[in-house]
Amino acid sequence: MPLLGRSEAGTPGADDAKVPDTVISVDGLGKTYGAGEAAKVAIERIDFDVSAGEFVSIVGPSGAGKTTLLKCLTGLLEPSTGRTLFEGREIEEPPARMAIVFQDYGRSLFPWMTVSRNVELPLLDKRIEKRERRERVREALEAVGLPGTEQQFPWQLSGGMQQRVALARALAYKPDCLVMDEPFASVDAQTRFELEDLVLELRHRFGITVVFVTHDIDEAVYLSDRIVVLTRSPAQVRAILDVDLSRPRDQVTTKGHHRFGELRTELFELVQTQRPPSPAADA
Amino acid sequence: MKRRTRILALELWLPLVVIAAWWTLSANSESLYFPPLETILERFRDTFLSSGAEEHLRPSLVNLALGYGIAAIAGVLGGVLIGMNRWASAALDPLVHFFRALPGPALLPFAIIAFGIGTAMKVWIIAFTALFPILLNAIDGVRGTDPTARAVARAYRLGRLRAIIAIVLPGASPQIMAGLRVGLQTAILMMVVSELVASTSGVGFFILQSQQQFEIANMWAGIVALGLLGCILNAAFGLVERRVLRWYIATHGEVVR
Numbered sequence: 001m002p003l004l005g006r007s008e009a010g011t012p013g014a015d016d017a018k019v020p021d022t023v024i025s026v027d028g029l030g031k032t033y034g035a036g037e038a039a040k041v042a043i044e045r046i047d048f049d050v051s052a053g054e055f056v057s058i059v060g061p062s063g064a065g066k067t068t069l070l071k072c073l074t075g076l077l078e079p080s081t082g083r084t085l086f087e088g089r090e091i092e093e094p095p096a097r098m099a100i101v102f103q104d105y106g107r108s109l110f111p112w113m114t115v116s117r118n119v120e121l122p123l124l125d126k127r128i129e130k131r132e133r134r135e136r137v138r139e140a141l142e143a144v145g146l147p148g149t150e151q152q153f154p155w156q157l158s159g160g161m162q163q164r165v166a167l168a169r170a171l172a173y174k175p176d177c178l179v180m181d182e183p184f185a186s187v188d189a190q191t192r193f194e195l196e197d198l199v200l201e202l203r204h205r206f207g208i209t210v211v212f213v214t215h216d217i218d219e220a221v222y223l224s225d226r227i228v229v230l231t232r233s234p235a236q237v238r239a240i241l242d243v244d245l246s247r248p249r250d251q252v253t254t255k256g257h258h259r260f261g262e263l264r265t266e267l268f269e270l271v272q273t274q275r276p277p278s279p280a281a282d283a
Numbered sequence: 284m285k286r287r288t289r290i291l292a293l294e295l296w297l298p299l300v301v302i303a304a305w306w307t308l309s310a311n312s313e314s315l316y317f318p319p320l321e322t323i324l325e326r327f328r329d330t331f332l333s334s335g336a337e338e339h340l341r342p343s344l345v346n347l348a349l350g351y352g353i354a355a356i357a358g359v360l361g362g363v364l365i366g367m368n369r370w371a372s373a374a375l376d377p378l379v380h381f382f383r384a385l386p387g388p389a390l391l392p393f394a395i396i397a398f399g400i401g402t403a404m405k406v407w408i409i410a411f412t413a414l415f416p417i418l419l420n421a422i423d424g425v426r427g428t429d430p431t432a433r434a435v436a437r438a439y440r441l442g443r444l445r446a447i448i449a450i451v452l453p454g455a456s457p458q459i460m461a462g463l464r465v466g467l468q469t470a471i472l473m474m475v476v477s478e479l480v481a482s483t484s485g486v487g488f489f490i491l492q493s494q495q496q497f498e499i500a501n502m503w504a505g506i507v508a509l510g511l512l513g514c515i516l517n518a519a520f521g522l523v524e525r526r527v528l529r530w531y532i533a534t535h536g537e538v539v540r
Contacts, residue, residue, distance in 0.1 A: 076434055093437070100438040107431035111530040112453040121449060122439035155534050173439060 023177050023209045024050040024073060028082030031068050041234040042068045045082070048228050048237060050211060052176075055203060057212045057220040060230030060238075061271055066213045069235065070181050073211070074100055087176065099170035103182040105162040109154040109169075115141070116150035119169045140172035141165075143202060160191035164198070171202065177209040184219070193251050196223060200249060217271060221245075221263045222254060229270045239270050318500040327504040330489070340508070343474055343485040346402060350409025351470040355463060358414050362421020362459070363447060372422065383419055387412030387473050391480050400481040408477050413470040420462025424455025457531050457538060460524050467520055471513055486512075 031043040042065040050056045060066050071077035073084045075091040084091045086098060094100065099122075102108040109118050119137045128136075141147055144164040146157075154162050163183060170178055180199075184192045196219060203210050214220050220227050227241040243263060245254055254260055306320045331340055365371045365379075390408060398404035428451050436446040452459070478487025486505055493501035528538050 074438065076437060094440060096440060098438075100434075102431055102434065104431055107429050108435050110432070110450065110453065111534050112456070113449070122441065124449075125440070125442045125445050153530060153533070155530070169439075 021052055022049050022085075023052050023054075023087060024211065025085040026073055026082075027085065029069070029072055029079050029084060030081035031065070031072055031077070032080045043072070043079075044234040044236045046230075046235060046237055048240060050177075050209060053207055053209055055200075055210045055212065055223055055225045057214055057224040057227045058230065059214060059217065059220045059227055059267065059271060060235065061232050062215055063233055064230045065233050065235035066215070066230065067181065069230070070179065070211075070213050074098060074179050076100075097174075097176040099173045099175035099178050101163075101166050101170050101178065101180040101183045103185055105154075105159065105166050105186075108166055109162055111153060111155050113153075114150065115146070115152050115154060115157070115165050118154065118165060119172050122169060122173050136172045136174075137168075140168035143171055143205070144168045144198060158191075160187045160195060163187060163195060167195075167198070167202070171206070175208060177211065178203070179211045179213075181213045182215065183212075185215070192219075197251065199223065200247075204248070217264060217267050218255070221260060221267060222249060222251075227267060229267065241267060241270070315497070315499060318503065322500045323503040323507065326500045327507050330501065330504055331508045339484070339486055339489045339505075340512075342402075343478065343487070346405040346409060346477070346485070347470055347474045349402075349406045350474070351413055351467060353406070353410040354413035354417055354466055354470065357410070358417025358462065358466065359421050359452075359459060361414075361418050362425050362455070362462075363451065365418075366422040366425025366455075367447075367451070372426070379415060379419060379422070382411075383415040387469065388476050388480075391477065394477075395481050400483070404481070405474070405477040405485075409470050409473045412473045413466040416465040416469060417459075417462040420458045420465070421455060424458030424462075425451055427458070428454050457528055457535075460528060460538065464520060464524070467516060468513075471509075471516065475509060 026046055026048050029043060029046045030041075033040045033042055046069060048056075058066055058069060068077065072079045073091070075084075075086075075094040078092075086095045089095075110121075113121065116137050119140055120133050123133045123136065137150065138147075141149060144167050146161060146164050146168065149157065149161075149165075154165060157165065166183075183199075184195050187195065199210070199212075200223065202208070210223075212220075212223060221243060224243050227243060229238045229241060230236070231238045241263065245257065245259055245263070302320075309317055309319045310321070312319050329335065365375055387408065390411065394404045394408045398407055432450050432454055436450055441449070474485075475487040478485035479491050482488040486509055490502050490505035490509075493499070493505060524538060525532065532538060
């Protein structure tokens with residue numbers, strides 16, 4: 001029995017009846033910063049669900065409020081209206097069975113700790129025996145393709161490898177749901193493709209639900225089962241796109257498929273053709 | 284290795300020249316104020332490298348260690364408490380800045396009436412004066428904790444104490460170390476000043492007493508002892524700092540000064 005993940009066969013959630021079919025439920029969520037004259041509405045109203053084992057991307061024009069949405073649905077920020085349910089419960093704090101991978105690995109990994117310590121950190125307060133912790137760290141690092149790096153420091157590794165460490169930290173936490181905030185925005189294209197495939201592989205292997213925020217249209221189509229497209233700020237759901245590409249996917253065949261091109265165009269138009277609302281349009 | 288030797292040579296040549304010049308120029312000196320360096324070093328050896336160390340050096344070092352130790356612990360703890368609490372910050376900031384700006388020796392008359400002229404007074408004045416640079420830097424460092432680091436701590440549900448020990452303190456350590464360095468200099472200064480004003484022991488007292496008894500060579504020997512002590516403590520601090528901030532030096536190149 002492997003220590004990581006809940007299912008061995010890669011059938012997400014199938015062997016665990018306790019997990020409800022809907023993992024995340026965003027329900028009338030709105031966020032306004034400040035109050036009175038200076039109030040700025042970041043999110044008007046957003047509703048969508050994420051099912052167990054699903055890979056859902058959130059895409060929108062830059063400044064649309066993607067990060068605000070992510071913070072609200074992870075419990076890092078309190079919404080002004082509405083709520084988010086995680087496995088049937090309203091989120092007030094980041095839930096124990098949710099792991100977050102942040103965009104900036106240079107800040108989310110701690111340079112004063114070894115790789116092993118960084119991965120182990122979230123497990124320290126969880127009443128897990130030292131031996132199991134070590135084993136989880138070792139397995140997680142192996143799963144992300146970094147075996148034997150335990151005693152190195154993050155700054156001794158390349159950017160792509162550091163983001164792998166951040167991913168290992170999330171895996172060792174054994175989440176039902178992985179939330180990623182533009183995780184590959186600051187690595188080069190080649191590394192990015194490798195990391196995309198790694199996320200797909202891990203998600204398949206451990207049956208994790210993934211919510212993935214990105215501004216990259218190709219990435220969203222390549223990875224997702226569904227894509228939530230946001231409007232310009234203040235954000236609302238413009239469309240939810242079903243990605244009917246077969247799995248397993250790979251960088252060459254999937255991206256060469258004509259359906260990939262169609263989805264890509266459709267998504268591009270949904271994201272890029274949004275004009276800022278102008279008074280003339282009302283006349 | 285070769286480069287390090289060169290740097291060492293570059294650092295050492297001027298002090299060696301100064302010592303050599305002092306030695307030769309003062310060799311046959313009959314001046315009351317500037318006795319021969321040879322005599323000064325003999326007195327230094329007889330006073331501070333023998334049984335005299337126990338009598339003159341030990342009380343000073345004990346006061347310094349106690350005072351600085353208290354200041355370091357209180358400064359870092361206070362820095363965490365104030366730095367993590369916006370209200371405490373706002374309320375205590377002006378007070379901290381006032382005491383930071385107040386020259387320590389100004390408090391000596393008060394310290395003497397409050398604590399007498401014994402160890403307690405000296406430890407108190409050293410601790411109190413060294414506290415503020417440490418506290419101020421620790422507050423700044425803690426307040427500057429990276430928002431992403433905070434988000435990680437919350438996302439992975441770290442306990443409060445764990446977050447402080449594993450994330451907040453190490454993140455603030457470059458600034459804490461900068462504060463501790465300034466605090467150490469302040470502590471050494473107040474150690475000497477407190478012995479010059481009201482004391483019956485210590486290096487400062489030895490210097491003052493030698494001067495009053497026209498034992499000028501002894502006075503110089505005491506000054507040399509203090510200079511060397513300062514150098515040794517600074518070097519020791521540098522070693523600790525390089526070890527504690529290894530990650531910072533590796534990512535930023537140099538330490539905060």
